[in-house]
Amino acid sequence: MSMAEPDPRPQRDATRTRAAILHAAQQAFSAKGYTDTGVRDITAAAGVNPALVSRYFGSKEKLYEAALSQLLNAELVLGFPRARFGEAVVRMLLAPAPQQRNPLPMMLLASADPTARAITERLLTELFLEPMARWYGPERGAEKAACFSLLASGLTLYRQIYPLAALEGGLSDETRGWLAGAFQSLID
Amino acid sequence: MSMAEPDPRPQRDATRTRAAILHAAQQAFSAKGYTDTGVRDITAAAGVNPALVSRYFGSKEKLYEAALSQLLNAELVLGFPRARFGEAVVRMLLAPAPQQRNPLPMMLLASADPTARAITERLLTELFLEPMARWYGPERGAEKAACFSLLASGLTLYRQIYPLAALEGGLSDETRGWLAGAFQSLID
DNA sequence: ATGATATGTATACCGCTGTTTACTTAAGGG
DNA sequence: CCCTTAAGTAAACAGCGGTATACATATCAT
Numbered sequence: 054m055s056m057a058e059p060d061p062r063p064q065r066d067a068t069r070t071r072a073a074i075l076h077a078a079q080q081a082f083s084a085k086g087y088t089d090t091g092v093r094d095i096t097a098a099a100g101v102n103p104a105l106v107s108r109y110f111g112s113k114e115k116l117y118e119a120a121l122s123q124l125l126n127a128e129l130v131l132g133f134p135r136a137r138f139g140e141a142v143v144r145m146l147l148a149p150a151p152q153q154r155n156p157l158p159m160m161l162l163a164s165a166d167p168t169a170r171a172i173t174e175r176l177l178t179e180l181f182l183e184p185m186a187r188w189y190g191p192e193r194g195a196e197k198a199a200c201f202s203l204l205a206s207g208l209t210l211y212r213q214i215y216p217l218a219a220l221e222g223g224l225s226d227e228t229r230g231w232l233a234g235a236f237q238s239l240i241d
Numbered sequence: 242m243s244m245a246e247p248d249p250r251p252q253r254d255a256t257r258t259r260a261a262i263l264h265a266a267q268q269a270f271s272a273k274g275y276t277d278t279g280v281r282d283i284t285a286a287a288g289v290n291p292a293l294v295s296r297y298f299g300s301k302e303k304l305y306e307a308a309l310s311q312l313l314n315a316e317l318v319l320g321f322p323r324a325r326f327g328e329a330v331v332r333m334l335l336a337p338a339p340q341q342r343n344p345l346p347m348m349l350l351a352s353a354d355p356t357a358r359a360i361t362e363r364l365l366t367e368l369f370l371e372p373m374a375r376w377y378g379p380e381r382g383a384e385k386a387a388c389f390s391l392l393a394s395g396l397t398l399y400r401q402i403y404p405l406a407a408l409e410g411g412l413s414d415e416t417r418g419w420l421a422g423a424f425q426s427l428i429d
Numbered sequence: 430a431t432g433a434t435a436t437g438t439a440t441a442c443c444g445c446t447g448t449t450t451a452c453t454t455a456a457g458g459g
Numbered sequence: 460c461c462c463t464t465a466a467g468t469a470a471a472c473a474g475c476g477g478t479a480t481a482c483a484t485a486t487c488a489t
Contacts, residue, residue, distance in 0.1 A: 235423050
């Protein structure tokens with residue numbers, strides 16, 4: 054057997070610790086929501102001390118804001134080809150492991166607490182809805198972006214929060230087509 | 242001025258008190274969700290003592306179950322005419338005061354707490370999705386019911402939880418038509 | 430009227446939560 | 460090598476949560 058390689062990394066690394074907290078927070082908030090996730094849950098998963106949340110983020114609330122804003126990013130969706138937009142979106146949302154780096158569960162589960170809801174609403178508007186409205190164009194862009202979010206959030210709700218067997222793996226081609234058509238018809 | 246009519250009702254009325262708690266619970270759970278609604282909030286709104294929740298419902302959890310199951314009812318939607326189903330649903334969901342006796346906000350906000358989520362999932366399936374799947378018919382009825390809920394929940398999410406100006410009153414005829422068409426195309 | 434019971438009240442308990450404080454220890458430049 | 464500073468720790472605080480307990484009082488049959 055081999056001797057353990059001496060790790061050149063210092064045992065104390067502020068940036069690494071901060072990132073570990075942020076990652077654990079994203080996982081926990083996406084699984085149990087804002088209120089039902091305790092600071093001690095997050096720090097235990099990250100393997101650090103609970104007091105470090107206050108040190109690195111100021112408060113649980115600020116940590117939530119940092120965690121969500123890192124996840125909310127319109128670029129991925131906005132890069133899909135317009136001609137096959139519906140198909141691409143449905144393929145993404147129906148991917149086998151969609152919970153990875155997806156801000157939607159976090160948003161849905163954070164909607165209960167008023168503080169987290171206000172933060173979520175602001176970030177969602179600034180980082181997603183407004184860019185997407187511009188992408189759709191001047192003609193009812195905001196309404197189209199809202200309808201897009203409505204579809205995507207509803208689908209995520211019944212795939213990850215209240216998982217329905219009807220929307221799992223063996224989804225029929227007809228229903229996939231209905232979903233893709235709904236997304237696509239926002240463009241055409 | 243007139244003398245106050247002597248109220249023939251007794252000051253202590255168990256059924257009336259129980260109903261007051263149930264109603265206050267529906268309002269509070271629909272506004273702040275399961276975790277962020279305290280038993281003391283509910284009983285204060287109902288004007289009764291906090292201990293009465295345990296007496297009449299056993300626990301906060303049972304109260305939530307009673308509150309939601311009274312609201313979850315597929316009959317209204319299932320009575321709409323099939324030919325103009327999409328229009329009727331959109332008119333209902335876009336009504337000026339939709340928060341009255343609408344189970345959707347309560348469901349959306351309760352999705353954070355694992356206990357409440359489990360209760361909600363069970364009631365939603367038994368009281369809504371299964372009847373609706375039968376209503377749609379044997380051909381992909383469950384998938385259609387899921388798509389219906391997906392649309393309705395998404396729309397409610399961005400009308401009541403994260404209220405978007407784009408979905409408020411002055412919604413364009415085109416977008417209304419898109420919504421109605423999405424609902425209708427689940428039937429045709 | 431009177432006692433039994435249903436109804437409602439006051440209060441305390443215990444566990445959990447976010448945050449602060451004072452302290453300990455590792456890191457790295459002089 | 461040492462000593463200043465950054466990084467991390469341990470413990471406690473203050474408040475709130477759901478619930479159980481012991482108590483008070485209105486209601487109704489007898």
